[in-house]
Amino acid sequence: MEAATGKKKTKKRKKDVESRVRKGTWKAEEDQVLLKHVEQYGPREWSSIRSKGLLQRTGKSCRLRWVNKLQPNLKTGCKFTEEEERVVIELQARYGNKWAKIAAHLTGRTDNDVKNFWSSRQKRLARILRTTSCSSSPASASASAYGNLISLPEPPMLRTSETPVETGDLVTESSSSFPPKIEEDFIAFSPEMLAGLGDDPNILFFDVFGSAAGDPDDHHQLGEQKLLEKTGSKLGGGENEDGDFPADDDDVFDELDDLPSPSKW
DNA sequence: AAACGTTACAACCGCCCATAG
DNA sequence: ACTATGGGCGGTTGTAACGTT
Structure with a gap:
């Protein structure tokens, strides 16, 4: 079971590398690109960001970044009252x-x-x-x-x-x-x-x-x-x-x- | 000062659903 | 009707920062 999962993960990683998907922490430059895209097209068409070669992030990743960090009026760094x-x-x-x-x-x-x-x-x-x-x-x-x-x-x-x-x-x-x-x-x-x-x-x-x-x-x-x-x-x-x-x-x-x-x- | 523990947060994964072709 | 794709959501994991010993 463990081995199978490992294989699956390896396969996925390989696929990611092949398709050059970037993961992990977002850089400021990436944020800028994402913000610009949203400014132009609104918070949608996430997958087009990658297909256009703007970012090497998946559409999902872009959406998540926008929703959780970049969208306006977020209370980031603020404890729950x-x-x-x-x-x-x-x-x-x-x-x-x-x-x-x-x-x-x-x-x-x-x-x-x-x-x-x-x-x-x-x-x-x-x-x-x-x-x-x-x-x-x-x-x-x-x-x-x-x-x-x-x-x-x-x-x-x-x-x-x-x-x-x-x-x-x-x-x-x-x-x-x-x-x-x-x-x-x-x-x-x-x-x-x-x-x-x-x-x-x-x-x-x-x-x-x-x-x-x-x-x-x-x-x-x-x-x-x-x-x-x-x-x-x-x-x-x-x-x-x-x-x-x-x-x-x-x-x-x-x-x-x-x-x-x-x-x- | 270093090691260890805890917390908060960011990001990814997998599943599901809606929709277009 | 079926399939592919995009997007939403909840669960989980990784890690930086901070506190304690």
């Missing part, structure tokens, strides 16, 4: 991973931006939850209720337990239960778990982990504390598979303060 994060969370719950659709609701953001943002966010969440769940007992009492969570293959994928629906309706009320439903290959977190446990289904990273601006140490300390407070208190009250659960929240989370700190927030 609280409001933008709120919108992404809301729309992701509504549409699922329809990044282009979600991006359409955000001015100056591309589908790639949204996708990357979401992905980073998920990774951060996964890390936090791994860190907290992998700690030693008695804190592991909480992890025991999440046996599936800590044994998941890396990297675990996180999703809210609501199945994304394509209806125009907003998810206004969560029907998820506790403990969170663990599905085959991803961890399912109800919005309440990640959020304020019922208070606000659209909880933000900013809410839980602090704003992107300011001291990263504070984000971490505050973030971890907040997450533990929010998910932890509920965890303590939850029941594991054996119907066996810690009696006292405080006992369960006594040692959480000793947890190693993620290096960055």
